[in-house]
Amino acid sequence: MSYQGRLGERRIIEIIIELQEKMRGNPLPFGDDVSAIRLGKGRLAVLKCDMLVGLTDVPSGMSLWQASRKAVVASVSDLAAKGVQPKAILVSLGLPKGLSEGEVREIGSGLNSGAREYSAFVLGGDINESKDLSIDVFAFGICKEKDLVRRDSSRAGDIVAVTGSFGLTGLGLRIIKENLAVPKMLRDEATSAVYMPKARLVEGLALARRHLIDSSIDSSDGLAWSLHELAKAGAVGFEIDRIPIHSGVNGFALESGLDPLDLAFYSGEEYELVVTMRLDNFERAKRAVSSLVAIGRVVSDSGKIILKSDGKVHEIASRGYEHFSENL
């Protein structure tokens, strides 16, 4: 049977993971947001790589400075979800021929900004000629193993919470791609969310170090996808009863016939954290992270993500970003 052209990204990942010999006593399984290796005395080295590719990850109008900064932010976001401070960043660049000195300066400066905003340093890298721009960021941090927030440790009865509202990035991407007519202030805010994303590092560290959360993931592949990944890893389900949608986005969507829930669930490139925690911990967590919003609860019905809204029950489809497959 030929899979030519039809292998999706997730299937490719499965095949490749299946072929790797597994390290015994690996503190984190394949498929969590980061990789980890024990350093002794209860400490872990935490490692993450995340490649930004010009072809798929750089929306029109994004500068090289912004793309380079964003590449770093995406890796920082994964460490943030685990409660790990990034220390060192390495960057491999695939650069098309013919860049000007100014363009190279944008890239160098964007990488530095992305790292320094989160108190990390770019320590090294590699550079290559390639047809398309690629910026591959490797982030390294250290944490106590007991502080690491895993993806697979949700517990039935927990509440599910997020660190902020959704939909702004989704609207921004549609403004950029479809040239949607949107009032200037909202347009600026939405496109900024795309061009200048922020990682929720302070929030991730605050929740992890106080041991307030049971599991966590970032929402970079879309909220729906993140909920499904978190549910799958923890062998639980979620009943969601509200999604905080950015108020400007919600108002605009309702006026213009867009579905605000669609913007919130299926956008991606939105770097909020999705966490689960004991109900008892919510008040303390809210004091530590004021943007935190409870959105539902963890149930034992494995893999099911249900949205209850207006007295109706919807099942949230497990789709997100998939670049490879034709069938999104």
Added chain:
Amino acid sequence: MSYQGRLGERRIIEIIIELQEKMRGNPLPFGDDVSAIRLGKGRLAVLKCDMLVGLTDVPSGMSLWQASRKAVVASVSDLAAKGVQPKAILVSLGLPKGLSEGEVREIGSGLNSGAREYSAFVLGGDINESKDLSIDVFAFGICKEKDLVRRDSSRAGDIVAVTGSFGLTGLGLRIIKENLAVPKMLRDEATSAVYMPKARLVEGLALARRHLIDSSIDSSDGLAWSLHELAKAGAVGFEIDRIPIHSGVNGFALESGLDPLDLAFYSGEEYELVVTMRLDNFERAKRAVSSLVAIGRVVSDSGKIILKSDGKVHEIASRGYEHFSENL
């Protein structure tokens, strides 16, 4: 002044490094083979990323399995030069659309083989759609700071040595690119050197852990380039009086009007180690690494690389691999 199309790889690296804020007390400067960060108690985390790009780094006839394995070997080689055992490998893949399941399996299996040959494990990665194949490998290891072999610590009076003979890869690349007519056995050996390179990890660890060498670099950008980098970093020069050239290559080159020194000095993709050491240490080093060959000595004349052969003195030009610049 426009640099459009004329910025070489080294100049791009300079610009980008210049724009990075420097971490205080960084144990290794930018420009060494790896990056490092202190873990406390005299230990270092050692980090390396190295991207293989289909366009420039995969010679014709190299399988996806071989390319994937080679991508890992190239990063391992940099850790080998520093005397560091790689523990964990992460891999970011940029994959063209339309790969078959068999091709994806080749990639997964090649990555695993590259890691396991050197007792490391692939712990994670990232996958993306891209126009051209790229395989970016991050290698992570731990060492004692006092065991790390730097690039900048050659001392005048040291001898210079290499871990093996040169020229086979250079011949192999010419066989592949120019379809050079070469006797079958030599052809097989030379093309194997290209398709299945080996990192000198055992040798690097043996020399570093016995504290037998003062400085080290691998020869992946070509022997000439490596000598110049090592000299520049240490603010020394080298007087080279012999280069071990693979005997079959030497014989074939002389018969067919090729310059064996050219094959040895300017090939790249050859993963020997180039080290400097006290003369006193050479015998012990040779017992630890039997393939070790002394090729010359370190002099205080900074940056000068001289080859003395047949009573004549040649200056070894500082050229190697540069993909970007038109002017090689």
